Structures are given as structure tokens and as C-alpha cells.
Amino acid sequence: AQRVTQPEKLLSVFKGAPVELKCNYSYSGSPELFWYVQYSRQRLQLLLRHISRESIKGFTADLNKGETSFHLKKPFAQEEDSAMYYCALSAMDSNYQLIWGAGTKLIIKP
Amino acid sequence: DGGITQSPKYLFRKEGQNVTLSCEQNLNHDAMYWYRQDPGQGLRLIYYSQIVNDFQKGDIAEGYSVSREKKESFPLTVTSAQKNPTAFYLCASSPIATDTQYFGPGTRLTVL
Numbered sequence: 001a002q003r004v005t006q007p008e009k010l011l012s013v014f015k016g017a018p019v020e021l022k023c024n025y026s027y028s029g030s031p032e033l034f035w036y037v038q039y040s041r042q043r044l045q046l047l048l049r050h051i052s053r054e055s056i057k058g059f060t061a062d063l064n065k066g067e068t069s070f071h072l073k074k075p076f077a078q079e080e081d082s083a084m085y086y087c088a089l090s091a092m093d094s095n096y097q098l099i100w101g102a103g104t105k106l107i108i109k110p
Numbered sequence: 111d112g113g114i115t116q117s118p119k120y121l122f123r124k125e126g127q128n129v130t131l132s133c134e135q136n137l138n139h140d141a142m143y144w145y146r147q148d149p150g151q152g153l154r155l156i157y158y159s160q161i162v163n164d165f166q167k168g169d170i171a172e173g174y175s176v177s178r179e180k181k182e183s184f185p186l187t188v189t190s191a192q193k194n195p196t197a198f199y200l201c202a203s204s205p206i207a208t209d210t211q212y213f214g215p216g217t218r219l220t221v222l
Contacts, residue, residue, distance in 0.1 A: 009150065032208075044200065044213040086152060096207045097143075097168065100152030 002027045004089050006101035013077050014109045021072040021104050023061075023087030032090040033063055033070040034098070039083045047072075047085070057081070082108045113137045116201050116214035123188070123195070123221050131186045131217045133201035142184035143202040143211065146170060153200065159184055160207050188219060196221045 003026045013019055025031060035047040048056045050063040050070060061072045070087060087101040114135045123129045135142065141160045145153040155168030159178040173192025178184055184203075188195045198218050202211040 004152070034210075043215055044202075046210045046212075049210065088152075090208065095166075097155055097158060098153075098211065100154075102150060102152045 002031070002089055002091055002094055002099045004087050004099050004101040006085075006087055006104050008104045009102070010105045010107070012107040012109060015079055016076050019072075019074045019077045019081065019106065019108075021085050021087075021106065023070045023072065023101060025068050025070065025087075025089050025099075027068070027089060027091050027093070029091060029093065033061070034088045034090070035059070035061055035070075035072050036086045036088060037083050038086070039080075044086070077108045079108045079110060082106055114201060114203055114212055114214040116199075116217050118217060119215065121217055121219045123219065125221055126190045128187055128189050129219065131188065131199055131201075131219070133184045133186065133214060134182055135184075135203045135212075135214075136182060137203055137205075137212065138181070139203035139205050139212070140181070141204045141207045141209075142178065143204075144168075144174070144176065144184070144186045145200040145202065147198040147200055147216075156186065156199075158207075195219055 005024045033050045037047040038044045059074045084103050086103045088098040090096050117132045143158045144156040154170050156174050157176040159165035162181050165178050175187045200216045201214040204211045
């Protein structure tokens with residue numbers, strides 16, 4: 001069965017430091033991976049998806065099929081990056097329904 | 111924001127009562143979803159619908175029911191059979207099943 005693992009429940013870094021939120025998945029086929037973000041008092045929203053290969057708000061994520069990972073990275077954290085981040089997987093085997101990780105709360109310290 | 115509305119924002123229910131959560135979208139999306147969000151867990155899929163008059167069970171459908179009579183609306187009923195209904199419920203929609211999902215603001219249900 002497909003699974004998404006975000007090993008860190010909480011990640012705290014200083015402003016200006018690099019950020020990496022980890023996401024590992026289990027799926028033998030070709031998945032589509034997403035990062036969603038929920039800022040305080042805002043709706044859950046898409047941050048980026050691997051198929052688009054975009055950099056959103058300075059964040060990037062590379063799909064590593066060998067390591068089955070899709071880590072989210074940003075070279076210099078900003079205070080406004082503080083939020084809850086969820087990694088999700090979509091696959092044909094699950095009828096393209098999203099399989100979600102448990103989320104990582106990112107806190108950027110001033 | 112906008113496009114998907116959920117009501118009410120907060121809902122209180124006595125044990126043994128059914129309650130219906132509203133979800134409406136004006137994005138002309140074919141697919142709609144209901145998720146449950148509990149602390150420390152990711153979103154869990156309750157039901158989804160890819161087209162009007164059709165819906166499928168998700169991972170935790172027991173104790174819930176839905177209908178999709180109109181493209182814009184996908185109400186969720188939490189029945190008295192749901193053992194632990196207190197949770198935050200999120201509705202989402204997407205143009206098609208494989209596309210980005212857009213979320214509503216959520217409804218927090220508390221069973222007293």
C-alpha cells in the first residue's frame with residue numbers, strides 16, 4: 001500500500017538558515033508528489049507539485065525515485081514560512097486519491 | 111481563497127444525533143472530497159465524488175454518508191454510528207481527480 005512519511009513533527013530553524021522538510025514515500029510505480037501548506041488561520045493550499053518543477057516562495061522539491069523521497073528545501077528561511085507543511089502522493093493504484101503524510105510544523109525563529 | 115465554502119465553522123452535537131456539514135463550490139470542479147483531520151495525523155479521506163450522482167468511500171467512510179445531487183454541492187452527514195466524530199472536517203474540490211485540490215476553511219465538529 002502507498003504510504004507517505006514525514007519523520008519530523010516539528011522543525012525549528014532560525015531566520016536566514018536553510019530549511020529541509022523531509023518526505024519519504026512507499027510506492028513502486030510512478031507517483032505524483034505534492035507539498036501543501038497551511039499558514040495560521042488560512043486554508044490548506046498547494047505549495048508545489050513535482051510535475052510542474054516550479055519554485056514557489058523560494059521552495060523547491062526534487063523527486064528522488066531511488067531514495068523514494070521528495071524533500072522540501074529553501075536556502076534561506078523567512079519568518080513568514082512558519083506553517084504546517086504536508087506532503088502528499090497521488091497514484092494510479094489509489095485511483096489518484098491523495099495519500100497524506102502526518103505533517104511537519106515549521107517554526108522560523110527570529 | 112474563496113470558491114469553496116463550508117458551513118458552519120463550528121458545530122456542536124449531542125451524542126446520538128446526526129449532523130450535516132455543508133460544502134459548496136463555484137469553481138465548476140467535477141471532483142469533490144471530504145477529509146477528516148485529527149491532531150498529529152495527516153488528512154484522512156472519508157468520501158470522494160468524481161462526478162455528479164456518483165461517489166466512492168474513502169479510507170474511513172464508516173459512520174458517514176454523502177450525496178452529490180448537484181455539481182456545486184457535496185454535503186457530509188456524520189451519523190450517530192460514527193464512534194469518534196469530534197474532529198476538524200475539510201472539504202476540497204479539483205477540476206478532475208488527478209488535479210490540484212482546493213480546500214475550504216473547514217468545520218470543527220464537537221460532540222458533547
